[in-house]
Every structure is written in C-alpha cells, then in structure tokens.
Amino acid sequence: MDIARPRPVRGRVPAALAVLTAGLLAFHRAVPNTPGRLGSLLESFLPWFGLAVVPLFLYGLVRRSPVVLVAVLLPVAVWTRSFGDLLLPADPAGPRDLVVVQHNVSDENPDPADTARALAGSGADLIALEELVPDALPAYERVLAARYPHHVVRGTVGLWSRHPLSGARTVDIKPARLTEPWSRGLRAMAATPHGEVAVYVAHLPSVRIVPRGMTSAGRDESAALLGRAVADEPLDRVILMGDLNGTVDDRGLAPLTSRLEVPRRGFAFSFPAGLPLVRIDQVMARSATVSGIETLPATGSDHLPVRARITLD
16 A cells, blocks of 8 residues: 655745745844854845845745745845835924935045035035045035035045034044054034034945955944944034944944934945945934935945935934
C-alpha cells in the first residue's frame, strides 16, 4: 500500500526571506558593527530594504503561494511603522515657524555665484553651508548679502541669517587622528522674532564604502564631540544643520539623534545629486519640531540642498 507523502509547502524560501527582511528592519540595531561597521552600513540604506517586498510579492502572485503572500505582510507592516509617517504631508505652516536651508556647496562647485542665487531664492530664514573654500567664499558673501545681512564663517562652514547673529564661535569636532588644520564646526545665536536660538553648523568627516565594509571611525568620533557640545549648550532651543555624512538611522549619529529631534515628514534624499539614495544633509532641533524636510533643485554641487520648516516650541 502506497503512503501519500505530504506535498512540500511552496515558497518556503521566499517566505523566509520576507521574515528576514522584517527582522532586519525591526532589529537593525542587533546587527554588529564589527567587522567593517556593517550595522551602520545597513542602517544607511535602511528605507530601501522595503523594496525587497516587491519581487517577493510578485513571486507569491505568479506561483500562487499563500504562504509568501502572507509573509510579505510582515515587512510591509514593519516598514510602514518605521517610515510611513515620512510619506505624509507636513503640518500646516504656523506663526512660530522658521525655514532653514542646509547645503554642502562642494569645494569643486564650478559656479558658486549661481548656487548662491538659487539659495537666496529659497525663502529661508537661515542658510547653512559647508565646503566653503577661500576662492568661492566672496561669491557667496556678495550674492547673499542683500537678503541675509548677518553671517559668520568658521573654517569651511558658514551660516547666513535674516536675523542678527551673536556669540559666534568655533566648535571643535576634529578627530584626534587628524594633525592638519581642520575646522568644520560653528555655533552662533540667532535672535529670531520668536526668541533666541542656538544654531550649530557642522560638516562631519566623510565615510567610504570599501570591500571590508564602511570606514566611519572619524565620523563617529566627530559626532560624539558635536553631541557633547550640543548637550552643554545653555540655550534650550537648538537647531543643528550640516553635512553629517550619515543618515538619521545610522547608529554612528546616535550622540546627536538621541539628543535632537529629526524631521517628522519627508525623506529628502540629498546625495549623490545625480541619483539621490541617502539623506546625509541633516536638520535637527531641540525644544522645536522639524515639521518637514524636502530637497531643492540641483546646484553645481554633488549634494542637493535641503529645506526644512522648524516650529519653535
């Protein structure tokens, strides 16, 4: 007498991949950062992991596999919980809002004056710039002067403002391993119509993706130094703008994201300008709400400018 063998469940491997995707989205902090800072590398592209659902869902449809179709609901639910709010429209503008623009203008920008004109038309109250090289700085100062009469530059970072600035100083975020001159942080107080705000502008060290993983030790050290400076800031209200060379999900920026609020609405992928995959140009705040963030049209930089609306508490 023949005994019927149970038929194998179709789609076990795709279903397992769906569960794995959901696990990485939900528990990415459990991925170790050594070797090669793999955890940070994963977190840099975390929103894109949602795309894994598409081929798995199509497989389930074509193969008529209920187990796969049910399994893909798990990563969809986790992704929606983690990133779904970023797809919603920003809250309506209010009377206590500030508009800020953050832009790494590139030290190889072929037309700084044209970039400055684009930024001047952004409607921002505050503009933070990085990679300000000496040859290009006069063009930014000349073009932005009419609409932004107050500005301060420290090293290669600068801040332009419609409102008076005071208390400007350099913020030391230089990693210990660097021996050459290096100044990429500043702090100033902006006297806005809604009260005083401490404004920080920073450009953290670059990271590189190499065969062994991601090199981010200098960036992480610089983020820790900047985090301590923000923690010691006596003013309640703080706005941080900068090229932080990391996404808000990257654990390397935890010294900042643990102390400051990140944007509630908008992905605003800003780098690289030709095919934006990540937002490493950040706007964060304390005792204020970053209501939304968006990219602006490309300039002569390899980064896109980002514009954010901040509601002061």
